[in-house]
Amino acid sequence: MKNREIAAVFSRIADALDIKGEPAFKILAYRRAARILDEMAEDVAVLAADNRLCDVEGIGDGLASKIVEYLKTGRMAKADEAAKGLPAGLFDLLNVPGLGAKTVGLAFKALGVAGLDDLRRVIADGSLAALKGMGEKKAENILKGIGTLEKGRERLLLGEAAEIAEEVIAELKRAAGGGRIEAAGSLRRMRETIGDIDILASVRNGEAVIGALTGWNRVRRVLAAGDTKASVLIEVGNGERQVDLRFVEPDSFGAALQYFTGSKAHNVKLRGLAKDLGLKVNEYGVFRGERKAAGREETDVYKALGLPWIPPELREDRGEIERAREGRLPTLIERDDIRGDLHCHTTASDGRLKLAELADLMRAMGYGYAAVCDHSRSARYAGGLTPERLKAQGAEIDALNRKLKGFRILKGTEVDILPDGTVDFPEPVLAGLDFVVASVHSSFKRDVTARMIKALANPHVDMIGHPSGRLLSGREGYDVDLEKVIEAARIHGKAMELNSHIDRLDLDDVHLRLAKDKGVPIGIGTDTHGADGPAMIRFGLGTARRGWLEKTDVLNTLSAAGLARWRNKRTGEKRRP
DNA sequence: GCCGTTTTCGGCCCGACTGTTTTCAGTCG
Incomplete structure (x- = not known):
């Protein structure tokens, strides 16, 4: 799929035109098209083949023909033309916070600045500050921006950002003594990663709150502090993170919350x-x-x-x-719709919770069930279970369930999908279980699409675990065609997982919506390993909502009995719920 | 560049803060 590649080309064209000072709206059109392509689940090549590119809002004749050109030749003449005469290093400069395309263009034209090293030089020798419209302060801020860039400004994971925001808000509330203070921005939208943390406040003593923020002991640098707005860089791990605070009057709070x-x-x-x-x-x-x-x-x-x-x-x-x-918004899934957890580990494999501890925590979530899905034997690094140990665990679960009222542990497994596409337990072993998650944990580059499709054809497999395999902290996902895997799930009546772990959130919002449109149910699992695991459902739910999922799209909005019926309908087996 | 139940041309979201300016441009969100 070339969607992202073409998005990157458009984005590069936009940067080049920006540096050259081309009209802003043309640049905007390229940037918008880049975003659309980046977020689109459908293959742009398929759209092109069907002559449907122009049906996409934001793509007109001009951009469509450029996409077609790129698909045919692997090149785009406009990209070469736009970048002509611009050193590659100039584009890196656009990542320096506080330095924009206008200044980059000026520094290039007037001083021949072609990259970060040149930029440092013209700041040091004062020639940048001497340019018209520039000055000592601006040069100094750009230098600080270079420092910030080098410290790393990778985005935070949603879960990390939520934690920081809660800490900041608590700090500000202490200073405010009443009023409304809330997180806005991408955090409120539950994006999988977060850049800056945006906080909105409507309080009596704004000055005290600004003072509380700028004077907070985690603040490294104050970027701006006005009457209605303040921005600071705070210390997070080895890096820095920007927190923006805005003030509004109470009768503007809703508008500001919407806006920010x-x-x-x-x-x-x-x-x-x-x-x-x-x-x-x-x-x-x-x-x-x-x-x-x-x-x-x-x-x-x-x-x-x-x-x-x-x-x-x-x-x-x-x-x-x-x-x-049109009055046709989806009724998004809510926390209270969730009746159980479909993916948990215990000390039997790589979890840190004993079976009974897990059951207590899951009951406290208000659930009726939780599926224990420990690893299978091939996952040696995780202490995967042999069929014998799985059987022993089953006996332990039976004993525990006899003691529990109104709650059951479901016998499950997260069985490895092996390099040949078979799964790690034979069918008779799987047949005795209540819920089977099949996941790829090895040979990420080897035929993952075909392996997952083969696993879905196994009658005992219920769901593919963390289907893309990506880690938001940095690992590329598997080499997998998710559209084909989701189609196979549809054919076999199986589910796809939405793994709630903050480093995974997998499937992502775009593919969740694709699965929903195909009628493939989503199982939201937390992949709980420790005591903090069950509450991570919050991030899975946020991602589910970003994928437009409703209660009826999600498998674990069913009761334990309903889940068993869903399985039986497919397999024709009779299994007591 | 895109787009059109007012438009095929002339629009295209809006404001705060900073630093450089004697009225505004650049950057950001």
Whole structure:
């Protein structure tokens, strides 16, 4: 699939045009197309073959022909033309915070700056500061920006960002002594990774809160501190992370929350819609001329635009505004819809919880069941179970279940999908289990698509575990065609996992929506290994909601009995729930 | 570059902060 490749080419064209000072809206069109391609689950080559590229909003004749050109030849003349005369090192400079395309273009034209080393030199010798419109302060800030860039500004995992935000908010609330303080931005949208942490406040003593933030002992550097806004860099691990704080009056809180939750694409479209209605939307409210029509609550803002409230997780401009206008928004899955956990480990393999401890924690979540899915024998690094040990675990589960009221542990396994596509336990062993997750844990580059499809054909396999295999902290996923695997799941009546581990969130939002559209059920598992595991369902749920999933799309909204019926319907087996 | 129940041309979201300026450009979100 060439979607991401082409997105990267468009993005590069946008950067080049930006440095050259081309019209902003042309650049915007390339950037928008890059984002759309990046998030699209459907193969752009298929769209091109069907002559449907122009059906995608944001892609017109011009971009469509460039995509076709790239698919045919592997090149794009426009990209070469745009980058002509620009040293490759210039593009790196755009990553320096506080340094934009205009300044990069100026430094290149006036001083021949072609990369980071040149930039450091012209800052050191004062020639950058001497340019028109520049100055000592600007040069100094750019130098600090280079330092920040080199410290690493990789995005935080959603779970990490949530933890930091909670800490900051608690700190600010102490100083505020009342009022509303909430996280906004991509964190509120539950994106899988988070850049900056955005916090919105509506409090009496704003000065005290700004002071609490800028004076906090984890703050390394104050980037800006005005009357209504402050930005700081705080220490996180070995790196730094930006926290933005905004103040608004209480009667603008809803408008500001809407505005700072984003996404940018969602807001741009919303404002366009407002304009068509003769309204103006900003972070203070919805206005008709001078008159303020809404602002205190977020629901009022959407209502003023003729829309129902749109859940933050949907706000990515992936069709949610159109659906809201038609009154056809999905009813997203909620925490209370979840009846059990489908993926947990115990001390029998690489977990840190004993069976009884796991059962207690899962009961405390309000569930009716949890499936213990320890590793199979080939996963030696994880202490995978032999058939004999699995049988012994089953006896232990039976004994425990006899003592538990209103809750059961389901006998399961996370069985390895071996390099030849068979699974790690023979069929008679699997036949005695309540739930079977099949996962790839080795030979990531070897025929993963075919192996998963073969595993799905095994009558005892219920679900493919963490299907892409990616780790958000850095590991590329398997070499796998998820569209084909999801199609195979549909044919066999099987489920795909949404693994809630903060480093996985796998399937991702885009593929979840694809699975939903195909009618393939999603099982949300936490992959619990320790005591902090069960609560991670929160991040799985956020991702599920980003994938537009409703209660009926998710397997573990069924009761234990319902889950057994789902399996029996497929297999024709009779198994007591 | 895209796009059109007012438009095939002329729009394209809006504001805060900073540093450089005597009124605004650049960057960011």
